[in-house]
Amino acid sequence: MTQRPQDKSTGAGPEQLREQVEETRQELGKTVEALAAEADVKAKAQEKAAQAKQQAAAKAEQLKAKASDVAHQVQDRLPDPVKDKAAQAAEQARARATQAGQLIQEKAPEPVRDKAAQGAQMARDNRGLLLAAAAGAALVWLVYRRKE
Incomplete structure (x- = not known):
C-alpha cells in the first residue's frame, strides 16, 4: 500500500487547521x-418502567370509571325497595x-391507625362501587329470603 503525498496546494493555514x-x-x-x-x-430501563407505570395508571383509571358506570347502571335498574334496602345497608355500614x-x-x-385511615379513604373514593355492592348484597338477601 502506498500512501499518496498530501496535496500542498490546498493552502490551508494553521488557523484553518485548528x-x-x-x-x-x-x-x-x-x-x-x-x-x-x-x-x-439503566436509563432506558427506567424510562420504559416509567412509561409502563403511566400506562398502568391510565388503564386503572379507565377501569375505575367503567366500574363506576356499571355500578350506576345496576343501581338504576334496581327496583325502589331494593334501592331503599341498599341505602339503609350503606347507612348502617357508614x-x-x-x-x-x-x-x-x-x-x-x-401503624394500625394509619392503615385504617387509608382504608377509609379508599372507601370514600369508591362510594359508587360500595353502593353497588350493597345493592347487590341486598338483592341477594331479598331473593334468598323469598325462597325460604
Whole structure:
C-alpha cells in the first residue's frame, strides 16, 4: 500500500487547521454522547418502567370509571325497595365504620391507625362501587329470603 503525498496546494493555514480540528472534536464529542446514551441500559430501563407505570395508571383509571358506570347502571335498574334496602345497608355500614374508626382511634397502635385511615379513604373514593355492592348484597338477601 502506498500512501499518496498530501496535496500542498490546498493552502490551508494553521488557523484553518485548528478550526477543522476543533470542529472534528465537537462532532466526535456529540457522537460519543449519542453512543453513551444508546449504551445506557439503566436509563432506558427506567424510562420504559416509567412509561409502563403511566400506562398502568391510565388503564386503572379507565377501569375505575367503567366500574363506576356499571355500578350506576345496576343501581338504576334496581327496583325502589331494593334501592331503599341498599341505602339503609350503606347507612348502617357508614355508622358501623364510624364506630369502628372511633374504637381504632382509641385503642389501636399508630401503624394500625394509619392503615385504617387509608382504608377509609379508599372507601370514600369508591362510594359508587360500595353502593353497588350493597345493592347487590341486598338483592341477594331479598331473593334468598323469598325462597325460604
